[in-house]
Amino acid sequence: MTTPGSFDDALSSVPRRVAPATGRLRWYFGPMDCGKSTLALQIDHNHARQGRHGLVLVRHDRSGSPQISSRIGITRHATELEELTDVRQLVRERWAAGLRVDYLIVDEAQFLSAPQVEQLAELADDAQLDVYCFGIATDFRSMLFPGAQRLFELADELHPVQVEVLCWCGLPGRFNARVQDDRILREGDTVLVADTDAAEVRYQVLCRKHFRTGELDPSPVHRGQLSLT
Numbered sequence: 748m749t750t751p752g753s754f755d756d757a758l759s760s761v762p763r764r765v766a767p768a769t770g771r772l773r774w775y776f777g778p779m780d781c782g783k784s785t786l787a788l789q790i791d792h793n794h795a796r797q798g799r800h801g802l803v804l805v806r807h808d809r810s811g812s813p814q815i816s817s818r819i820g821i822t823r824h825a826t827e828l829e830e831l832t833d834v835r836q837l838v839r840e841r842w843a844a845g846l847r848v849d850y851l852i853v854d855e856a857q858f859l860s861a862p863q864v865e866q867l868a869e870l871a872d873d874a875q876l877d878v879y880c881f882g883i884a885t886d887f888r889s890m891l892f893p894g895a896q897r898l899f900e901l902a903d904e905l906h907p908v909q910v911e912v913l914c915w916c917g918l919p920g921r922f923n924a925r926v927q928d929d930r931i932l933r934e935g936d937t938v939l940v941a942d943t944d945a946a947e948v949r950y951q952v953l954c955r956k957h958f959r960t961g962e963l964d965p966s967p968v969h970r971g972q973l974s975l976t
């Protein structure tokens with residue numbers, strides 16, 4: 748019979764190697780409106796207060812001037828990542844300009860390409876950067892975004908963010924339904940471009956059951972939805 752104590756004793760006789768310094772790749776995911784961007788800005792603030800230097804990145808910012816904006820009204824300028832941006836190159840350019848980079852914050856990380864997530868992992872391993880990614884796990888069909896999938900595969904830490912986003916029935920909201928004319932859309936492009944016929948399309952956070960059945964809250968305006976106009 749092995750007790751926890753004897754297991755520790757057995758392990759203690761194994762020569763241990765000092766773990767090399769490394770950064771960590773962290774993936775914070777949740778439905779829209781769950782407070783991810785607020786958390787991203789809080790983490791950035793905490794690091795900056797310690798004298799650390801960060802690079803704040805965002806993918807598919809809709810505002811035109813890239814920024815992380817939280818629903819509680821705080822914003823911070825960010826660097827927009829394009830589809831083919833090599834994140835390692837961005838960091839090297841900072842270094843070449845004599846700037847320090849201690850950590851990265853990436854908002855809307857579900858829109859990253861798989862190679863971009865791999866670049867983030869490389870920066871954590873080889874440049875000891877702490878990488879904080881924030882985003883939505885699944886699209887309007889309840890399928891993983893490609894960037895989210897690669898983050899689930901590679902991240903050192905997975906952090907579900909569940910801050911008071913509820914389905915209209917009161918259960919935790921887990922899926923972002925794409926809604927038009929009070930019906931859930933099940934097909935279409937993963938990324939809906941805001942200026943193409945999207946005026947009538949909105950998103951609504953639902954629990955799994957109501958995402959599955961397509962039952963929407965009878966009242967038209969609810970705090971778990973975001974109008975895409």
Ligand SMILES: [Zn+2]
Pocket residue numbers: 914915916917918953954955956957
């Ligand atoms: Zn529900």
